[in-house]
Amino acid sequence: MAVPSGPITLMIHSYKKIFPAVHKELDYWKKRANEIPNEELRKQALLSIKNKRFHCEGGSILALLAEKNYPEVISFIIAYQTISDYLDNLCDRSNSQDPTDFRALHESMITALTVGKGGTNYYRYRDDQEDGNYLQELVTTCQNVLKKIKHYPMIKEYLIELCQYYCDLQVHKHVKVEERIPRLQKWFNESKTNLPEMEWFEFSACSGSTLGIFCLVAYATRDDFTEKDGLAIRNGYFPYIQGLHILLDYFIDQEEDREGGDLNFCFYYKNHEQLYRRFRLFLQEADTHTKELPDRKFHQLINRGLLGLYLSDGKVDEQQSLKELSQKLLKLGGTKSYFFYINAKAYRKYQARKTQ
Numbered sequence: 001m002a003v004p005s006g007p008i009t010l011m012i013h014s015y016k017k018i019f020p021a022v023h024k025e026l027d028y029w030k031k032r033a034n035e036i037p038n039e040e041l042r043k044q045a046l047l048s049i050k051n052k053r054f055h056c057e058g059g060s061i062l063a064l065l066a067e068k069n070y071p072e073v074i075s076f077i078i079a080y081q082t083i084s085d086y087l088d089n090l091c092d093r094s095n096s097q098d099p100t101d102f103r104a105l106h107e108s109m110i111t112a113l114t115v116g117k118g119g120t121n122y123y124r125y126r127d128d129q130e131d132g133n134y135l136q137e138l139v140t141t142c143q144n145v146l147k148k149i150k151h152y153p154m155i156k157e158y159l160i161e162l163c164q165y166y167c168d169l170q171v172h173k174h175v176k177v178e179e180r181i182p183r184l185q186k187w188f189n190e191s192k193t194n195l196p197e198m199e200w201f202e203f204s205a206c207s208g209s210t211l212g213i214f215c216l217v218a219y220a221t222r223d224d225f226t227e228k229d230g231l232a233i234r235n236g237y238f239p240y241i242q243g244l245h246i247l248l249d250y251f252i253d254q255e256e257d258r259e260g261g262d263l264n265f266c267f268y269y270k271n272h273e274q275l276y277r278r279f280r281l282f283l284q285e286a287d288t289h290t291k292e293l294p295d296r297k298f299h300q301l302i303n304r305g306l307l308g309l310y311l312s313d314g315k316v317d318e319q320q321s322l323k324e325l326s327q328k329l330l331k332l333g334g335t336k337s338y339f340f341y342i343n344a345k346a347y348r349k350y351q352a353r354k355t356q
């Protein structure tokens, strides 16, 4: 099976091969979540699977890069994304807003990427603890896939680096409201020597995506993978593809976050014009940075797919002030983004009917 280079093949593979495998894995994790003894942990685990299903579906499209090895990569992606979504819920709903607790919970993500590293009590700084081994089983599932991957040693360093950015973000953005921005700015100032010109809130967005990790894992299963590819993938996905991804995630959440008093990285652009120019630059740079990557066309489809997928979310239609800008952003991705936009709308409608 070759890596798709056009939107139609990518859609066919996604619907026929990827999504059925994703749904099977999610059914398993839902069953495990239902067995969690602690009521609050069970509730958050089930809610994350129910509400963030598209994270797993979308992320698993990158498993196509593994060619024939896509099933094991899907197991990894679902387990890793499920950890990330579950912990995000636990941090969002935490009363303590304690950075030490958030750090301890996120040790599970570093452990999931470190073959041979033993587990610990990730819940040690909170009252709710009894999860019936749910989180550790997710961690072990990731490790078991990585253990069998031929070129894991070549990607390990990049996996940990990207995961560390993600964990730091999750700690800083969930602490007490008044500490969030100073912490995020300090973290950015400490990290910016290795970054292209950007603002603190853009760096935060670049850190919040799991796509670089999924891409590295998928490629590392292939016999033709090299050291050079590893570096090209790291630099290709971080910062720009990941930044484009999470800026879009925040773009569509603006009203919800304003109402909830939540942090949103799109609030810090001076106006719509500046936001538009920066999104355009992120897309251009995301495309430029696919130059060194194998299967360049596939990665450019991902960039266009992200625009189509996020901007087709019903939340956009509910925000009158964003509609015009959203159509302008969609245009940046051309006909391919529009194709994904229509498809994602149809898919959501179909899913909603099925669950009625």
Ligand SMILES: CC(C)=CCC/C(C)=C/CC/C(C)=C/CC/C(C)=C/CC/C(C)=C/CC/C(C)=C/CC/C(C)=C/COP(=O)(O)OP(=O)(O)O
Residues within 6 Å of the ligand: 011, 014, 015, 052, 054, 055, 056, 057, 058, 059, 061, 081, 084, 088, 092, 208, 209, 210, 211, 246, 249, 253, 301, 302, 304, 305, 306, 308, 309, 340, 343, 344, 347
């Ligand atoms: C996927 C789908 C339904 C597709 C239907 C149509 C289709 C097949 C289109 C194909 C087009 C294409 C190639 C699309 C790209 C898909 C892709 C790569 C999607 C990415 C999915 C993904 C991995 C999402 C995870 C995002 C993530 C890591 C979020 C957490 C980060 C973060 C900091 C979030 C903000 O926090 P919060 O506000 O609490 O989070 P929520 O907004 O999610 O609640």
